[in-house]
Amino acid sequence: MMIDNNNSLKERIRERVQRAGVGLLGMVFVAGIVLWGGFNTVLELTNREEFCISCHEMNDNVFQEYRNTIHYSNRSGVRATCPDCHVPKDWTHKMIRKIQASNEVLHKILGSIDTPEKFNAKRLELAEHEWARMKKTDSRECRNCHNFEYFDYSEQGRRSSRMHQTGLNEGKTCIDCHKGIAHTLPAVEQGIGSDKHGAPQEIFHPDAKAEAKPETKSEAKAEAKAEAKPEDKAAAGK
Amino acid sequence: MKNPIRSTRPLLAVLLALSLGSSALSPLAMAADTAAPTKLQSLRGAEVPAMDPEGEGTRNEKDRAPIPRNYLQQPPLIPHSTKGYNITKNFNKCLDCHSWTRYKETGATKVSITHFKNRDGQEMANISPRRYFCVQCHVPQSDAKPLVNNTFQRAQGLDK
Numbered sequence: 001m002m003i004d005n006n007n008s009l010k011e012r013i014r015e016r017v018q019r020a021g022v023g024l025l026g027m028v029f030v031a032g033i034v035l036w037g038g039f040n041t042v043l044e045l046t047n048r049e050e051f052c053i054s055c056h057e058m059n060d061n062v063f064q065e066y067r068n069t070i071h072y073s074n075r076s077g078v079r080a081t082c083p084d085c086h087v088p089k090d091w092t093h094k095m096i097r098k099i100q101a102s103n104e105v106l107h108k109i110l111g112s113i114d115t116p117e118k119f120n121a122k123r124l125e126l127a128e129h130e131w132a133r134m135k136k137t138d139s140r141e142c143r144n145c146h147n148f149e150y151f152d153y154s155e156q157g158r159r160s161s162r163m164h165q166t167g168l169n170e171g172k173t174c175i176d177c178h179k180g181i182a183h184t185l186p187a188v189e190q191g192i193g194s195d196k197h198g199a200p201q202e203i204f205h206p207d208a209k210a211e212a213k214p215e216t217k218s219e220a221k222a223e224a225k226a227e228a229k230p231e232d233k234a235a236a237g238k
Numbered sequence: 239m240k241n242p243i244r245s246t247r248p249l250l251a252v253l254l255a256l257s258l259g260s261s262a263l264s265p266l267a268m269a270a271d272t273a274a275p276t277k278l279q280s281l282r283g284a285e286v287p288a289m290d291p292e293g294e295g296t297r298n299e300k301d302r303a304p305i306p307r308n309y310l311q312q313p314p315l316i317p318h319s320t321k322g323y324n325i326t327k328n329f330n331k332c333l334d335c336h337s338w339t340r341y342k343e344t345g346a347t348k349v350s351i352t353h354f355k356n357r358d359g360q361e362m363a364n365i366s367p368r369r370y371f372c373v374q375c376h377v378p379q380s381d382a383k384p385l386v387n388n389t390f391q392r393a394q395g396l397d398k
Contacts, residue, residue, distance in 0.1 A: 070322060157301035159318060162345060185329040191337055193367035198328065201339060 043098065052082040055108055061119045065184045072182075085141045085182065086130075093140075124186035124199055131175055135206075139174035146174070176206060281385040296382040304347060305379070309393045313375035314347065320378045325371060332372040337365070 045051060053059040063082075066072055071080040088094050113119040113126075134141070148168055153161040167177060179185065187198030282290045298319035305315045323331040333349070334340060341348040353369040354362050 157318065158303075159301050159345075180329065184326065187328040190330055190333045191339060192330065192333060192365040192370060194364075196328075205340070205343075 043094075046098070047083045047087055049081040049083075057108065057113050057119065058082075061113075061116060062183050066182045069182050080145065080182075084144065088137075088140060089144055093137075120186075123184075127179075127183075127186050128199075128203065131179060134175035135173060142174040142178075179204065296380045299379045299381060307393075307396055308390075309396070313377075316373075316376050316378040318378070320373070325373070330370060330372070332376075333365070336372075 053063045066082075071085075073079075087097055107113065111118075113122055148164065151164060153165065156164065163177065187196050188204045189196065189198045189200050278286045280286060280288075280290060284290050298321055299317075301318045303317060305317050307314065320331075325331060335344040335346040336349050338348055340346070349365055349369075353365050356362055356366045357368060
């Protein structure tokens with residue numbers, strides 16, 4: 001009897017532990033879903049246009065500028081909102097960008113750009129950050145919608161067809177040419193009138209060749225020398 | 239109380255008509271009468287102070303090759319759509335392709351050398367600021383029909 005009792009007690013404990021284990025596992029599972037779902041929901045709430053323009057820095061400056069562009073209003077009614085261009089779609093890069101964006105919260109509190117004058121004073125710096133980010137990722141957010149591999153050059157105008165093909169062959173990316181398509185540009189030096197203290201052309205139109213690898217650079221130099229030599233000879237002959 | 243006023247109205251009207259009729263006999267008043275009925279309106283049929291109605295089928299023309307001049311000194315026409323191209327204090331979209339530093343890469347027609355002169359005829363190192371607003375003279379084309387028939391012909395010397 002004693003042995004039987006002991007055995008039944010052990011079995012009972014084992015059963016209870018098993019049940020508790022299963023229960024705990026279930027609770028963790030459900031809690032995981034709730035927490036993860038909640039986290040993602042909050043993250044997605046911060047990924048909407050309403051959230052972006054809930055601070056007047058964005059609403060009064062860049063949002064008003066964007067409302068005049070094709071990404072806001074167009075014939076087919078497809079709209080790219082703030083996060084479509086400014087927040088990466090895939091999870092890892094999205095999280096990194098969201099953590100970086102905490103810096104923007106800090107500057108919201110500091111009031112770094114809380115008047116149009118302050119914003120315009122910083123416009124070049126802010127724009128350069130976005131240009132650099134786009135350049136670094138080969139304009140990843142543009143390519144969420146626009147894939148140059150799907151271009152039908154016969155449908156494009158003669159200018160865009162030519163520029164797209166030469167530009168992409170040179171290894172350029174969207175942002176190299178398409179700056180200021182959604183927001184007002186900072187002042188840019190364009191060789192008209194006196195100096196307006198704007199961004200120099202080297203920043204606004206970075207030369208794809210200048211950024212190429214050293215090997216291609218030396219090749220280009222060699223080519224340039226080869227081209228220069230006949231002229232030199234001709235000049236000497238004259 | 240209202241009835242007496244109403245009854246005087248026809249009388250007033252008759253008096254007014256008589257006075258108008260008598261004044262119409264004088265030559266000065268006759269001139270004023272002939273000028274009055276002319277209703278001023280724009281060529282597109284809108285009232286003068288009102289905005290012109292949106293024309294039908296006036297779409298910006300698509301890209302094409304440079305358009306030859308029609309008369310001497312004609313500012314070359316813009317052979318492409320300029321939709322979304324802004325000229326602001328900060329940035330001139332036209333010069334982003336047509337300036338001398340950019341035209342080779344973009345394949346655009348470069349700004350005329352005459353644009354480097356200031357109003358006193360002095361040559362400058364940069365484009366003169368008085369040339370900043372390109373579309374004051376250079377205009378994009380649309381398929382709008384001419385509002386008035388005309389007999390304009392290209393300058394003979396420019397014919398191919």
